[in-house]
Amino acid sequence: MAEHHVGTEEEWLAARKELLAEEKEHMRQADELARRRRELPWVPVTKEYSFETGEGTKSLAELFDGRSQLLVYHFMMGFGYRVTEEVPGCTGCSFVADHFDGVQPHLNGHDVTLVAESIVPLEEINAYRDRMAWGFPWVSSLGSDFKYDFGAAFTEEQQENGAEFNYRHVDHPEPQREGLSVFALQDGVVHHTYSTYNRGVEALMGTFQYLDRSPLGRDPDGPGTGGSWWRRHDEY
Amino acid sequence: MPDHRVVTREEWRTEREKLLAEEKELTRRGDELTKKRQELPWVKVETEYSFETKDGTKSLADLFDGRSQLMIYHFMFGPTYETGCPVCSSIADSLTGQVAHLGARDTTLICSSRGPLEKLLAFRDRMGWEFDWVSAETDFHRDLGYFSTEEELKPWLESGNIPATVTQNAEMCGTDVAGYVAEGPGLSVFALDGGDVYGTYTSTARGLEGPAMSYYQLLDRTPAGRNESPDEPLWVRYHDEY
Numbered sequence: 418m419a420e421h422h423v424g425t426e427e428e429w430l431a432a433r434k435e436l437l438a439e440e441k442e443h444m445r446q447a448d449e450l451a452r453r454r455r456e457l458p459w460v461p462v463t464k465e466y467s468f469e470t471g472e473g474t475k476s477l478a479e480l481f482d483g484r485s486q487l488l489v490y491h492f493m494m495g496f497g498y499r500v501t502e503e504v505p506g507c508t509g510c511s512f513v514a515d516h517f518d519g520v521q522p523h524l525n526g527h528d529v530t531l532v533a534e535s536i537v538p539l540e541e542i543n544a545y546r547d548r549m550a551w552g553f554p555w556v557s558s559l560g561s562d563f564k565y566d567f568g569a570a571f572t573e574e575q576q577e578n579g580a581e582f583n584y585r586h587v588d589h590p591e592p593q594r595e596g597l598s599v600f601a602l603q604d605g606v607v608h609h610t611y612s613t614y615n616r617g618v619e620a621l622m623g624t625f626q627y628l629d630r631s632p633l634g635r636d637p638d639g640p641g642t643g644g645s646w647w648r649r650h651d652e653y
Numbered sequence: 654m655p656d657h658r659v660v661t662r663e664e665w666r667t668e669r670e671k672l673l674a675e676e677k678e679l680t681r682r683g684d685e686l687t688k689k690r691q692e693l694p695w696v697k698v699e700t701e702y703s704f705e706t707k708d709g710t711k712s713l714a715d716l717f718d719g720r721s722q723l724m725i726y727h728f729m730f731g732p733t734y735e736t737g738c739p740v741c742s743s744i745a746d747s748l749t750g751q752v753a754h755l756g757a758r759d760t761t762l763i764c765s766s767r768g769p770l771e772k773l774l775a776f777r778d779r780m781g782w783e784f785d786w787v788s789a790e791t792d793f794h795r796d797l798g799y800f801s802t803e804e805e806l807k808p809w810l811e812s813g814n815i816p817a818t819v820t821q822n823a824e825m826c827g828t829d830v831a832g833y834v835a836e837g838p839g840l841s842v843f844a845l846d847g848g849d850v851y852g853t854y855t856s857t858a859r860g861l862e863g864p865a866m867s868y869y870q871l872l873d874r875t876p877a878g879r880n881e882s883p884d885e886p887l888w889v890r891y892h893d894e895y
């Protein structure tokens with residue numbers, strides 16, 4: 418067990434109240450950042466992207482599925498991503514995706530569609546999705562520049578000569594990275610409003626936030642160092 | 654949709670990068686708070702609580718189910734409710750996908766309510782949930798601060814300032830406002846060490862948003878945001894009633 422000292426109810430309460438004040442301050446900072454995000458300008462998406470879905474080929478505008486906001490999770494699978502045939506999807510992304518089905522109905526009820534995309538054939542996506550028993554929409558962006566244009570996949574040339582990942586230059590980016598991109602549909606035009614990568618996708622992961630409230634914490638060496646204990650949910 | 658500027662990719666990127674620096678600062682600050690939480694003292698639980706579960710009556714130590722950490726979500730489902738609180742239900746919707754990962758980190762996460770076990774399990778079936786849900790005696794919720802008596806609530810109930818969301822949620826649960834607000838939502842964390850149970854942390858209200866309501870974290874990344882008003886009832890419904 419984690420190191421700790423045992424105190425009285427009064428000692429605990431005093432320490433807890435002190436911490437609560439800091440938690441509230443942190444939350445206000447997060448509220449302020451959410452406000453700032455809403456003030457970000459929008460960029461019209463002029464390029465045509467097409468996706469293979471369970472209901473045929475769709476455009477980016479069609480992925481909104483009748484709603485005005487779209488979240489696209491860049492799920493690492495396939496091309497350049499070193500996995501065996503038995504374990505085709507990224508372990509970390511699979512962990513992230515375990516959080517999708519629970520929030521999906523609530524997001525949909527609040528004018529937001531959540532979709533995952535990967536650059537592999539749709540049949541491979543469907544087979545893995547069945548194994549993991551997920552229900553969220555997951556489309557194939559194979560053959561389109563979508564994942565590259567939104568900063569979650571890198572060409573061989575970029576892997577060799579460098580590219581921008583998470584808004585800074587990286588000398589040798591990995592073939593794929595995790596990320597979340599946000600789009601808005603207004604008057605028939607799709608706009609890109611936001612993308613986040615790396616620890617930015619932790620916002621999706623309630624599990625980390627739960628563990629951050631426990632004595633053991635989320636990772637043996639502290640937040641952001643993790644990965645060693647993660648498995649697919651059917652592999653623990 | 655909110656008012657917004659439309660710009661070139663380069664202009665957007667400059668603003669986005671600035672915001673990223675602040676997002677990183679917020680993440681680091683969150684990491685510091687996690688460390689501080691881990692430094693909280695533990696308090697030995699001396700009261701013997703008992704819980705009705707699908708496997709019979711259990712003690713608090715039994716609920717750890719072989720792991721060293723126990724998280725209990727105090728799910729608002731009181732004896733007068735017919736169905737669970739819709740907001741607690743939206744929280745519970747995410748648990749099924751998380752329990753395997755929490756288990757791998759030596760943590761058991763369950764829900765506890767004061768309502769009778771039969772009602773809890775029937776509602777769990779309707780919602781298609783798989784996590785464990787126990788029925789607790791009143792003292793357990795009371796001692797942790799998640800049950801209030803009618804007498805304590807009287808001044809508030811008679812104030813005439815009942816938010817529309819509370820009235821709406823009480824109706825959705827098939828109870829009245831007094832019955833609804835007797836229960837409180839919360840997350841309590843316990844550790845088991847040397848056979849003794851210790852309370853380490855508890856959190857309520859907006860403190861639940863980070864771990865339990867990821868949909869808010871996602872809405873906080875959309876242009877329209879949470880899109881809620883204090884004058885209107887909350888938009889959250891049971892997942893099978895949208």
